[in-house]
Amino acid sequence: MTFTPLISRPKPAALRPGDTVGIVAPGSNIKRELLSAGCETLRQHGYEPFYFDSILDQDIYFAGSADRRARELVEMFERDDIRAVLCARGGYGSNYLLEAIDLKTIAAHPKIFVGYSDNTTLLTYLADAAGFVTFHGPMVTKDFAVAGGVDFLSWEAALGGRSEWTLGPEAGAKALVEGVGEGMLYGGCLSMLAASLGTPYEIRTVGTILFVEDLAAKPYQIDRMLMQLKLAGKLEGVRGIIFGEMLDCVQHKDQGYTLEEVVLRIVGGLGVPVAYGFRSGHVSRANITLPIGVKAALNVSSSEVSLKILEAATQGAVVGENQEQVSRQRL
Numbered sequence: 001m002t003f004t005p006l007i008s009r010p011k012p013a014a015l016r017p018g019d020t021v022g023i024v025a026p027g028s029n030i031k032r033e034l035l036s037a038g039c040e041t042l043r044q045h046g047y048e049p050f051y052f053d054s055i056l057d058q059d060i061y062f063a064g065s066a067d068r069r070a071r072e073l074v075e076m077f078e079r080d081d082i083r084a085v086l087c088a089r090g091g092y093g094s095n096y097l098l099e100a101i102d103l104k105t106i107a108a109h110p111k112i113f114v115g116y117s118d119n120t121t122l123l124t125y126l127a128d129a130a131g132f133v134t135f136h137g138p139m140v141t142k143d144f145a146v147a148g149g150v151d152f153l154s155w156e157a158a159l160g161g162r163s164e165w166t167l168g169p170e171a172g173a174k175a176l177v178e179g180v181g182e183g184m185l186y187g188g189c190l191s192m193l194a195a196s197l198g199t200p201y202e203i204r205t206v207g208t209i210l211f212v213e214d215l216a217a218k219p220y221q222i223d224r225m226l227m228q229l230k231l232a233g234k235l236e237g238v239r240g241i242i243f244g245e246m247l248d249c250v251q252h253k254d255q256g257y258t259l260e261e262v263v264l265r266i267v268g269g270l271g272v273p274v275a276y277g278f279r280s281g282h283v284s285r286a287n288i289t290l291p292i293g294v295k296a297a298l299n300v301s302s303s304e305v306s307l308k309i310l311e312a313a314t315q316g317a318v319v320g321e322n323q324e325q326v327s328r329q330r331l
Contacts, residue, residue: 009293010132012084012110014161014316017046019083022076023140025055025063027118028091030141032056035088038140045152049140050081055088062093069093070100073122077109084159088140090117090189098125098201106130112159112314114289115139116281117215120188125201127186127293133313135159136188136211136280137289151279151286158289158309161316166308171288172279173242173305176264179273181240185296185309187211189281194225197232205229206237209296209307213244215282218251219262226266240298241267242307243276245283273300278307 039049057064110132123134143149186208280288291313
């Protein structure tokens with residue numbers, strides 16, 4: 001398999017109010033009421049949601065057959081009336097699509113593709129193999145379906161084509177290892193990143209600011225997955241590491257140690273900046289959108305953690321606004 005290098009990925013067209021967004025369910029089955037709630041939020045923010053009725057199919061715990069899910073995904077990329085493709089939810093099942101989708105068709109129609117959790121598999125595959133920028137961000141039946149579930153400032157900055165913008169203290173991260181690093185922003189759900197190893201779809205981490213997050217994994221499981229990445233050489237050549245909120249990643253309430261202590265045993269000696277608690281993916285509120293495959297700079301100090309996106313993630317720059325500091329606004 002030929003992969004695009006971690007430089008100069010093509011960028012999809014920017015998302016604008018009034019655009020139609022296609023909704024897909026690449027993994028687990030979804031609930032109609034949550035889909036409706038998420039679509040209503042999208043409409044309130046000026047977008048026109050579209051989905052196929054078959055999105056509500058169910059096959060065991062999947063959103064229908066792998067063929068259905070793959071066909072749905074490819075058609076959303078093919079259609080001229082769809083500007084962005086949003087995942088309804090994660091769960092499990094996107095790995096079934098890796099062999100089933102027509103990658104050439106998708107690569108010929110690069111579009112905004114947004115998701116997280118299980119959809120990390122598709123985010124990294126499309127970024128590496130189809131070669132365009134993807135987005136780790138809010139999903140329709142999860143974040144859009146609940147009040148306060150989406151950080152719309154980062155959503156608009158990432159998808160709307162801002163050339164430079166910064167996520168600062170309001171993103172929730174704290175310092176674990178101080179330092180400065182610059183590279184391509186990359187990553188997603190740790191479970192999915194580790195699951196890629198030894199497959200033709202293995203993640204490519206050299207030269208990256210590596211973002212990792214997960215949900216309800218016990219500390220020893222986080223330890224094991226990070227060690228798997230380390231032993232596979234996937235932490236060599238990274239230029240910075242950012243951990244997500246890591247919600248419910250505890251053994252028990254009286255465990256006597258923190259997850260920060262656990263992860264530092266593995267990444268603390270790499271000589272790169274490390275931050276912890278960044279609010280993207282499985283989060284407590286206001287899910288932040290991160291572009292996968294663009295240049296970024298991570299600055300970690302005792303007083304502040306900032307992640308600066310150094311280039312536009314979509315084509316079509318925003319004009320007439322301060323493009324620098326998302327962090328200075330309410331997230």
